[in-house]
Amino acid sequence: METTTIRQPSSLQLLEEMERKFRFIPMEAILKQDVLRQGLDFSQEVLNRNLDYKSKDYFIFSFDHIPLSEMKKGEDRKAPEEVKISGGHFGLQPTVVSTRNNPNSPYKVNLSENTPHLFLDGVDLGSLEFPPIPSWYRHKTQSGKFPGEIAPVIEWGYLIYLTVFRNCQYFGKDEECAFCDINHNYRQQKNAGRPYTGVKDLDDILEVLSWIDSEDEIAKVYTITGGSVLTNLKKKSEVDFYLDYPRAIEEKFPGRWMGKIVAQAFEKEDCQKFKDAGIQVYHPNYEVWDKNLFEKICPGKTSWIGRDNWIRRVVDSAEVFGPSHVIPNFVGGVELSQPWGFETIEEAIRSTGEGLDFFMSKGIVPRFTTWCPEPFTTLGTQAGPPLEYFCELLTKWKETFEKYSLPTPPGYGEPGVGNAVFSVSAFMDVIGYRGRN
């Protein structure tokens, strides 16, 4: 295992080396992780085509490597939410990857025979599809809001993403999670003149959901989320504020979609309230496993709840939702960030692997998103982890998942190569993969 965190520049040679070395994860997953860590550079020619695809809705964070104000080609309005890569040098099965704008990325999206293709070092890695615009995006709410702002879909239309509170009351460097740009992204979207509602109105959400209910067959799941509420919001506690949404949704559309919530780690009694409201899957994200790093990287969570308490609550919540329906997220790669992170891939995987084993041994299946070093965060723009780290991480995740014979995480659609739609890491792409010689 490599013992340096110097960023590995992407090249065809590196991809082929990883393909030879990591035989228990598919090549689709290896490339997906590399595109996620590096971002995409769309040519002006690609962005100038007709906008007949769904562009980035900035559903919660920016997930870009540069600020909106530095996007000279109109990427913020024209880049697709996701791309689906097929064929090319590695003969890939269709692979859905979230867009992270980065004009300095080695991954170039250019036209070839009038179709967008992904290139690295001039080599064609596959043709690209962009996600379709749902038919109901043509409507406007009575209050004058666009569906893509109120209830955007991601994961190729599978997930309705309801960021009902676009800020977080963990505020400033002493409280915000060091990798998170929710508050900064809100400000930059407003500064760019984009409609970007801070606290979403229930009536707007129900109105958009009524169009989805009558016109859409692709969306199967909704996620309710937003920043943490420390004091109160709209004169409500955090639990009461967030509870209003699933209660109203499930009352109007009982069981129409699977309801999930991404929120702080709550005590069991509060979890029960969400379960009773109709929420089926709970994501109390623990972000990073190592105790010292949790304290440095999640200072707000540390001082308001504390790591031990957080983890105890995650475990306790399994009694309410059932262990397979508790899916805490961690930010893959942030344990190698500067200045506090581990020095080596080996240490990072040992620590993260310990966390995976801890939760998976109890039937709880953590998932991960791929850390994007966004410019306005405490960690700032910096060289992210090497591709080799992500290959090791996927291998460890899959090994531990298989060791405990765990079921496919609910609420993510079909698993496996060519099926997975979860676009911000490849954990769903590796499920069921049998390896290659």
Ligand code: SF4
């Ligand atoms: S709790 Fe942390 S990760 Fe979540 S929104 Fe607040 S600052 Fe961001």
